[in-house]
Amino acid sequence: MYDFELVKPASLQEAIEAMQAEDAQALGGGQTLLPTMKARLAMADTLVALSAIEEIKGICTDDDGRLCIGGGTTHAMVQRDCAESFPALASLAGRIGDPAVRNRGTIGGSLANNDPSACYPAAALACNATIVTQNREIAADDYFLGMFTTALEEREIVTEVRFPVPEAAHYEKFIQPASRFPLVAVFVAKYSDAVRVAVTGASSDGVFRWNEAEAALSGNFSEDAVKGLSAPDADGMISDLHGDGAYRAHLVKVMCARAVKACA
């Protein structure tokens, strides 16, 4: 690890000010950034730790019935506090990493990093959640711009994520056996007017919506509707030690069908 300054602001305003420093980097739960820094693959002059900012932690429901989760909320808190209000999301959070990761890692950190195999991006995109920063609100459809790339600008901090709670939802994950990240995982969210399907782990462009499945499921929300589809195009799928593109494409279909079945 290279040397750096650590700033630990107690308020969002202090954090925003601290982020003005040259080469400042926000630190959420540190479950990706710290190992990367330890391996000297990342460096920052100033780390702005967000973990002491109470105003960006916690979960509530807004007037529109949306579930609002502070950007600094840990996976363990989501697992515990969303179990009744949004069980599919609680289940997703409860299956990230191990207890140590879940008690440090945050939803804001995960969405800001946008790892192509992370879990939260699938939920956010499937629900078209709103990602809130100190400056603006960004619809999930406009937020994920590719592997490790988002619409966030320099110095922008994810302060809250607002989820319209679906009528039914399920997150089906097939793990990569080494990292236990998703090899492929699918989040299916059924709303009164539409069904949305988001896929993580599969594409080298990061999380994406499987439009054919959404169309088929909007007319017939059943496992069979998915089974009648062809697997998505294997071109552009991640191909690595753990599975080639064709296998991942196949898994997208299998995981989607299982997620739909689990919604019933």
Next chain:
Amino acid sequence: MPKDTGIGASPKRREDVRFLTGKGRYTDDINLAGQAHVVFLRSDVAHGRITSIDTGAAEAMEGVIRVFTGEDFAEVGGIPCGWQITSIDGSVMQEPKHPVLAHGKVRHVGDPIAAVVAETRDQAKDACEAIEVEIESLPAVIDMKAAVKPGAPKVHDELAGNLCYDWGLVQENKEAVDRAISAAAHVTTLELVNNRLIANPMEPRVAVGDYTSHDDHSTLYTTSQNPHVIRLLMGAFVLGIPEHKLRVVAPDVGGGFGTKIFHYAEEAFCTFAAKALERPVKWTSSRSEAFMSDAHGRDHVTKIELALDAEHNFTALRTETYANMGAYLSTFAPSVPTWLHGTLMAGNYKTPLIYVNVKAVFTNTVPVDAYRGAGRPEATFQLERVVDKAARELGVDPVELRRKNFITEFPYATPVAVEYDTGDYHATMDKLLELIDRDGFPARRAGSEARGKLRGLGINSYIEACGIAPSHLVGQLGARAGLYESATVRVNATGGLVVMTGSHSHGQGHETSFPQVVADMIGIPEDQVEIVHGDTDKVPMGMGTYGSRSLAVGGSAIYRATEKVIAKAKKIAAHIMEASDEDIELKDGKFTVAGTDKSVAWGDVTLAAYVPHNYPLEDIEPGLEETAFYDPNNFTYPSGAYACEVEVDPETGKVEVLAFAAADDFGNVVNPMIVEGQVHGGLAQGIGQALLESCAYDADGQLLSASYMDYAMPRAHDFPMFAVDSSCRTPCTHNPLGVKGCGEAGAIGSPPSVVNAVIDALASGGHDVGHIDMPLTPARVWHAMHGGTPNQRAAQPAAHSEETTHDRSVAGAATNV
């Protein structure tokens, strides 16, 4: 009735108290006054010529004491190899130089180029980044079969080529084997890969070198399974330090699994630099470094052919293996695919004709050497896979085919140069079938099918050779060391004992099981016996711990030394009781005179030995301490039968292990609980090899599985509760304890049962899959079910063809799925 003390009892492991309460003292816990830290700059290319190294900027950085390069080691020997193999044509193996720091060329990713010694580790790391190295990249040699073709790029320019040796066992039998295979009623052929593994002990390697100028004495603290071997190899062959000027200490070691047997460059560096700088020098491997510098394991590409007559008797066996040595010869690397592999190819079967050919190949990869099982898993895997395939081709029961060919008379001289002393393969198979409830399998399979899953049962036998020795034999086979073990038993005046053993304990539980032996022999409580190991200044000599030899060889040395102690103590007791030596009996810690009511306690005799007021000084010396060197006259041959029951998800190819049973014959058992734990650990590594673990390089020699993000370590929840039994016991006939060794069996016996089970499951779903290479990842299984695996066509008549489908053992990105 289970015993609660002595041999056969299961006292809890006394060492676990300190391990579980954080009180273990590992090498990294050792920090010496004035200590400096070294960080190695390692090659990030697999193969290249070093055209320049500029250390100027690094040397000027804060805290930097000195930067070393290969030039600094010009007067120093290379890292030696401890075993020499002779090729079929009579030539000795090609043995390249292995410099402490790369000189001229780098030969694998992770090869150390330079070393920065600084006041702190971070300063050394910073300075490492400031070293300017220019490397002219050369084509990487990764594919073993391409490596031995004429004109291939050479890993070592000074060698004739990349073939280390071409070895045959038994060469005189080759023609007879070829004829028998040509004439056979049936030949089953299988081409397979034994996947490369990385041991990944929980504790990474650490070395601390120290030097005192006033007596010209060097000390190395290191994470080793065999400190005396390191003292000999490093002292005599690398640094030229005589043994009386060199102390090697291996304190608590957090797992070895073979990869901490070998003498490594970092150990020699720290010892050398401590003397050069007159300061202690410490190196602690990062986990990332461990992936690219700890010796790897396995990595064979094999074609095996099994010939059977019309009655399904095995008539001949022929194998051809390419064994990856990596870029340099690690300490015992040449012995692993030869004497630890070829000699086990008879397995449990009375196949009369066997020929084994092994070609060892240099590649631009991390050196490969012994890893839990070392050669024997590779032998067992190919044999038990080809037998299972033969049963499937012939439509016969795989258990009955094995039983028909089992060796039943002992001693049995195999056609591959070893003699099994005892065994009862039907007994362990009977026990196994009971443990796994084979009769209930059809109903369980039907239950799985009702849930849309494919269920399979895989069964296999295994035999292995443990207690590696005897010295006179291994000497003939090319070992450059003896393979005895030593023990000193020191009895104190008040009756307590200290046992100094050359067997190193790094998870095996010696501190618990060795006292059970000694206490049992004398009849005193086990807490009267203390074990000392891991320090060349405290233990007279030791060949160390590997090859499941600790109890069979080290324990036998302790037994012999204790016998000597008892013999002397009896003389003292006889003097005290005014009786004849021959009439003295020792039981329950008390000496008695046969046929009388006279007795004297153990403690009175030991006190007399050190306070010899009433003592036969004219006959024997005072004191009570004896040393024994035990050199066995054969290997031991643990054997058994294993079974794995799996469920395959046909939609994803995911394999779940539902049950695993192991019926082992370890001969006599000193501590059944420790034995069961050893089997559990071995099974985790064997099943891990079969389903999860894979060390992968790409075609350029970049290590793809370079962290736990890509190297899949098995975890507890990957396994069911194992059913482990060691009640079938045919005691070893040639060591005093009748023990055989249990440390590696689980890793040796389990991979074929897992693969056999998956093949069985797929067959039940109509998928005629001949073989899938390990690890059986979901992607590989799914592709195999859909005809995508490239190694499916090696059935008959390929037995008579020279074609092979595999060139590489080391899977690359998305290849060989």
